Amino acid sequence: MEFDVVIVGGGPAGLSAAIRLMQQAKAAAKELSVCLVEKGSEVGAHILSGAVFEPRALNELIPDWQQQGAPVTVPVTHDDIYLLKNGQSATKLPGFAVPKTMHNSGNYIVSVANLCRWLAQQAEQLGVEIFPGFAASEVLIENNVVKGIVIGDMGLDKHGQPKDSYVPGMELRAKYTVFAEGCRGHLGKQLIKHFKLDEGKSPQHYAIGFKEIWDVPAAKHHAGLVVHSAGWPLASDTAGGGYLYHAENQQIVVGLIIDLSYSNPHLNPFEEFQRYKQHPVISQYLSNGKRVSYGARAIAKGGLNSLPKMSFNGGLLIGCDAGTLNGAKIKGNHTAMKSGMLAAETLFNTISNADEGGQDLTAFADAIKNSWLYDELYRSRNFSAAMHKFGTFWGGAFNTLEQNWFGGKLPFTLKDNSHDYAQLKLASEAPVINYPKPDNVLNFDRLSSVYLSNTNHEEEQPCHLKLANSQIPVSVNLPKYNEPAQRYCPAGVYEIVQNENNEPQFQINAQNCIHCKTCDIKDPSQNITWVTPEGAGGPNYPNM
Incomplete structure (x- = not known):
């Protein structure tokens, strides 16, 4: 199938x-064919974001x-902004100690998954063809030009052989292809590697973000807090x-973000999030509530x-696929939207x-440079490096001053020109962290959590988590690191088990995968x- 533009990813x-x-096209009375493919079962199924939403781009x-x-x-x-000193005490920061980028007057608490469902309706009404449940698995590159x-x-x-339900893949060709897959797009x-798009840049840095939705009693809910x-x-x-955000319908969203530059291989991000909810500042709102997602x-x-x-022969890279999030604001939806516009x-x-396609649209860089998007990112350029160099307290102080x-x-x-995956210490050199057992009231285990993500993959399909060398994990x-994949994966995909000879063996439970991409980022080797599994696989987030 041929289009003027193919867009990969149904996010903001x-x-x-x-x-x-x-x-x-409508304003100019021109014919334009635009196709958008989304690997989730529906638009919004794979969207997860906090989110406090700045409507600036939506207004435009x-x-x-x-x-x-x-x-x-x-x-x-x-x-309300707190510095949590330990598991019991905290200091509420006064206004002058809070960076301006963290002030949220004029912003909204939203479900970005639901916002994307609504945006998809607007797009379809304008004539965009949207294909949910179809995963873009390859880039068509001919003569060093992206063709779709x-x-x-x-x-x-699981062996890659056709079953009775086999349907062959299809080429979607376009004059230009826009890649909007989200963070660490496959x-x-x-494309970044092939076209050397990151030459002269610092390595991309990442965090893992957790989110739960809780139904809480009316007395605990303060919409807009x-x-x-x-x-x-x-x-x-x-x-x-x-x-922790008080959303609509007596719901609270709570989460923890952990930079993937952490050094202790014994750290378990999921368990850190479960501990976080035990702090009185947080638990006061969640007690007597019910976790639903x-x-x-x-x-x-x-x-x-x-x-x-962000441009190359025949295409563009936008949003979190490129990394347009404003770290100092902890917001990336409005910047992603602006990059798309x-x-x-x-x-x-x-x-x-009358362009026939295939050009390197270098004018895109000029458009960004002359926009408020660039101004925002420029003003926040020191945030991530400061947090990594100076730590949470002094990095935060530097950001507030700046x-x-x-x-x-x-x-x-x-x-910060280091790579997140290269920061792990040897297991023998790092303190072991003992996490409390789940109480199933505020903190839970990974498998019951994955159940709430509605994750599902066709059982008989090739594993989408590829090992370059199957021996390296063991x-x-x-x-060296007590195989950190056992801990950094938020869905229990990776395990070390004993085989019939009582030897350690690396096991991949690909069915559990919630498509977070942490393993692709943090694996020290x-x-x-x-890679993309069969279309429509993965989580089905109702309103994340």
């Missing part, structure tokens, strides 16, 4: 690009979004922080210093001039590659 960036393309994209019924209805009423994508085969058994990763925290349960050399996702947080070149404007101008006194325009740029990672 991809949908904003699709809508803006068709808005321009659909100015009458409130009249159109956008699911953006809970304005932030109050911000290949939709993966459906109905293969194809985006390949935003709580952020730093410190406990994370060690001083582990960057990250927690959040769980998920986790990697976050690209390197910012401007790690932002690759700028991409659409660049594409439409090019295609309108944002509140210098407006993000200090006359120097901090950089021969290298186990003796860089031996694991995440």
Whole structure:
């Protein structure tokens, strides 16, 4: 099938690009064929975000979004920010000690999954063809030009052989292809390497973000209240922080973000999140509540210093596939949307001039440079590096000083040129962390949590977690790092088990995978590659 533009990914960036393309085509009375493919079972099924939402880009994209019924209805009423000293005590920070980027007046508490479902409706009404349940498995590259994508085969058994339900993949060809897969996109990763888009840039840096949704009694719910925290349960050399947002319908969303630059191989991010909920600042809102949803996702947080070149022959890289999140704000939805809108404007101008496709649209870089998106990322360029270099407390102090006194325009740029996966100490050199057993009231085990993510994969299909060398987990990672995949995976995908000879064996439970991409990022041997499983597999988040 052939189109003018193919967009990979139905998140905020991809949908904003699709809508803006068709808005321009309609205004100019031009014919334009735009196709968007989404690997989730429906648009929104794989979307997970906090989220406090800044409506700046939405105001530009659909100015009458409130009249159109956008699911953006809970304005932030109050911000509380705490420094958690230990498992019992905390200090509430006064306003002057909070960076301006953390002030949320004018923002909303939203489900980004539901926002994307609504954006998909707007796109379809404009004529965008949306194909959910289809995973883009390959990039079509001919003569060093991206020509489109290949939709993966459906109905293969675990050996890669066709079953009775086999449906061969399809080529979707386009003048231009836009990649909006989200953080650590499978194809985006390949494109960055193939076209050397990250030359001269700092390595991308990542975090893992957890989220749960709780139904709570009316007395515990204060719609619009935003709580952020730093410190406990994370060690001083582990960057990250927690959040708790009072959403609509007597629901609270709670989560913890942990930078994947952490050094202790014994650290278990999932268990750190479970501990976090035990702190009185957090548990006061969750007690007598019921957990109804769980998920986790990697976050690209390197910012401007790690932002690759976003154009190449025949295509563009947008949103979190490139890394447009504003770390100092802990927000990436509005920046992803803006990158998609700028991409659409660049594409439409090019295609309108009878362009046959295949160019390197370098004008996209100029469009970004001249926008508020670049200004935001520039002002926040030091955030990630400061947190890594100075730790949570002093890094936070530096960020507050830079944002509140210098407006993000200090006359120097901090950089962190290390790789997150290379930061682990040897297991023998790091303290073992003993985590409490789940009480099934506030803290839970991984498998019961995965159940709440509605994760499902066709059982008889090729494993989508590829090992470059099947021996490395046991021969290298186990003796050196006590195989950290057992702990950093938030879904219990990886285990060390004993085989019939009572020898350690690496087991992959691919059925559990919630597509967070942490293994692809944090494996110290860089031996694991995440690829797309069969379309519609993975989590089915109802309103994350």
